[in-house]
Amino acid sequence: xxxxxxxxxxxxxxxxxxxxxxxxxxxxxxxxxxxxxxxxxxxxxxxxxxxxxxxxxxxxxxxxxxxxxxxxxxxxxxxxxxxxxxxxxxxxxxxxxxxxxxxxxxxxxxxxxxxxxxxxxxxxxxxxxxxxxxxxxxxxxxxxxxxxxxxxxxxxxxxxxxxxxxxxxxxxxxxxxxxxxxxxxxxxxxxxxxxxxxxxxxxxxxxxxxxxxxxxxxxxxxxxxxxxxxxxxxxxxxxxxxxxxxxxxxxxxxxxxxxxxxxxxxxxxxxxxxxxxxxxxxxxxxxxxxxxxxxxxxxxxxxxxxxxxxxxxxxxxxxxxxxxxxxxxxxxxxxxxxxxxxxxxxxxxxxxxxxxxxxxxxxxxxxxxxxxxxxxxxxxxxxxxxxxxxxxxxxxxxxxxxxxxxxxxxxxxxxxxxxxxxxxxxxxxxxxxxxxxxxxxxxxxxxxxxxxxxxxxxxxxxxxxxxxxxxxxxxxxxxxxxxxxxxxxxxxxxxxxxxxxxxxxx
Numbered sequence: 001x002x003x004x005x006x007x008x009x010x011x012x013x014x015x016x017x018x019x020x021x022x023x024x025x026x027x028x029x030x031x032x033x034x035x036x037x038x039x040x041x042x043x044x045x046x047x048x049x050x051x052x053x054x055x056x057x058x059x060x061x062x063x064x065x066x067x068x069x070x071x072x073x074x075x076x077x078x079x080x081x082x083x084x085x086x087x088x089x090x091x092x093x094x095x096x097x098x099x100x101x102x103x104x105x106x107x108x109x110x111x112x113x114x115x116x117x118x119x120x121x122x123x124x125x126x127x128x129x130x131x132x133x134x135x136x137x138x139x140x141x142x143x144x145x146x147x148x149x150x151x152x153x154x155x156x157x158x159x160x161x162x163x164x165x166x167x168x169x170x171x172x173x174x175x176x177x178x179x180x181x182x183x184x185x186x187x188x189x190x191x192x193x194x195x196x197x198x199x200x201x202x203x204x205x206x207x208x209x210x211x212x213x214x215x216x217x218x219x220x221x222x223x224x225x226x227x228x229x230x231x232x233x234x235x236x237x238x239x240x241x242x243x244x245x246x247x248x249x250x251x252x253x254x255x256x257x258x259x260x261x262x263x264x265x266x267x268x269x270x271x272x273x274x275x276x277x278x279x280x281x282x283x284x285x286x287x288x289x290x291x292x293x294x295x296x297x298x299x300x301x302x303x304x305x306x307x308x309x310x311x312x313x314x315x316x317x318x319x320x321x322x323x324x325x326x327x328x329x330x331x332x333x334x335x336x337x338x339x340x341x342x343x344x345x346x347x348x349x350x351x352x353x354x355x356x357x358x359x360x361x362x363x364x365x366x367x368x369x370x371x372x373x374x375x376x377x378x379x380x381x382x383x384x385x386x387x388x389x390x391x392x393x394x395x396x397x398x399x400x401x402x403x404x405x406x407x408x409x410x411x412x413x414x415x416x417x418x419x420x421x422x423x424x425x426x427x428x429x430x431x432x433x434x435x436x437x438x439x440x441x442x443x444x445x446x447x448x449x450x451x452x453x454x455x456x457x458x459x460x461x462x463x464x465x466x467x468x469x470x471x472x473x474x475x476x477x478x479x480x481x482x483x484x485x486x487x488x489x490x491x492x493x494x495x496x497x498x499x500x501x502x503x504x505x506x
Contacts, residue, residue, distance in 0.1 A: 004243055007041075010200060011236070013202070042086045042172060043088055045148055047087060064090070065093070088102070100121065100126055103116045116135035141168075142248050143168075155407075162193040165251075169198075171186070174201070176213075180463075190220070190222070194254030194257045203233065212232055263498050267382070269409050274488070289390040294308060294317065304471065348397070348422070382409070385410070396418055398422050437457070450467075451472070
């Protein structure tokens, strides 16, 4: 039995508005991939036509139905080699004239076995795909899902594929190398869902985009990229994805992650806030202003606070400390630090052998709330938050970072800052913490050996990390006004995300 699945990525130099030339190149390269033993062959987004069109009339002559020339040209290759071929093209529904940015999957019988229509469609010409489409198809190696390019940017659409049982997600893409590194984003999606990803980007110059250095990649179910390639010319990239001894894609990691979900806590994700330009008044949030946030690394916390804080500063300040940063009476020490330095201090603390609680100490005031780990709060109620100064704050244990539903739910409650107070962090934890800021949340983290503050991306740039300095403290001034306008992915299948008992389709 074969213990690897060979995957081919057709990294095409797409010629703008030259469908016959592109189709000929696709046939040649897909046949080459099949000759190299690839059983799943992924082509780039809109590989038949090119990408940047000015409107419906511009793309209309290039769009084709599922029975059109591109599927007809590639079907014999799939049939003769018992392979699956994923091709990106402008699809035309002949009964309505509606056009879609589509990825079409041709199976080993030469028939279309799956069609995915991009949800974040091109606004000038494409109709967005339905949230109720289920772009998952069965193969001898397990279930495979399909997304297109920017549909991977937010976390809920990839999560729905994991719930549909996909252990590999194929992604045709047109993602030029600017702003956020998309390979990091795709690693994040694989890591938090436990599925592998095969992403086929493109090369060459489109009407508006320079994709000469764009990267295609293959990522395993643990978020490790073991193929990352680019090419100035059209190229075939081939790699083997390891299988289990039974010849199946690994699935236990995905199943475990899905079983750890707590959908009864995620109810706010379905709220439609597209018409709310600023959350402050709508959600009754604290008046926005600037606040300095400190994240301190473990050790001599009282000494560190004394060295980095300027007493007498009247501006709001919040210090985030490691979990159980001191023995004895940790709440008393936290309260003393807050009173001494006229600051709010927050940490995850255990008192008298009880469960860890998030404690926020302000001068003369102590607030305790259960940090969200999916076990300590009342189900069917919003995730708990607390307001301090200009901030709405949530406390998470790091196990909750793996679930994008948590950060979306918090963002739709107006949360400005997530606090993660732990004893240690792994590189995977850092990736997950950064990923949660894509929902327009800042995040402050603190442990015994590292600390930092992460700010969400601007436009399509990367998230920004203010790491600890040589003293062991990270510090940043946050203007909460910058976090009050949030954007959310819509056209989401909320039913599968919120179905109780961790419904999974296997």
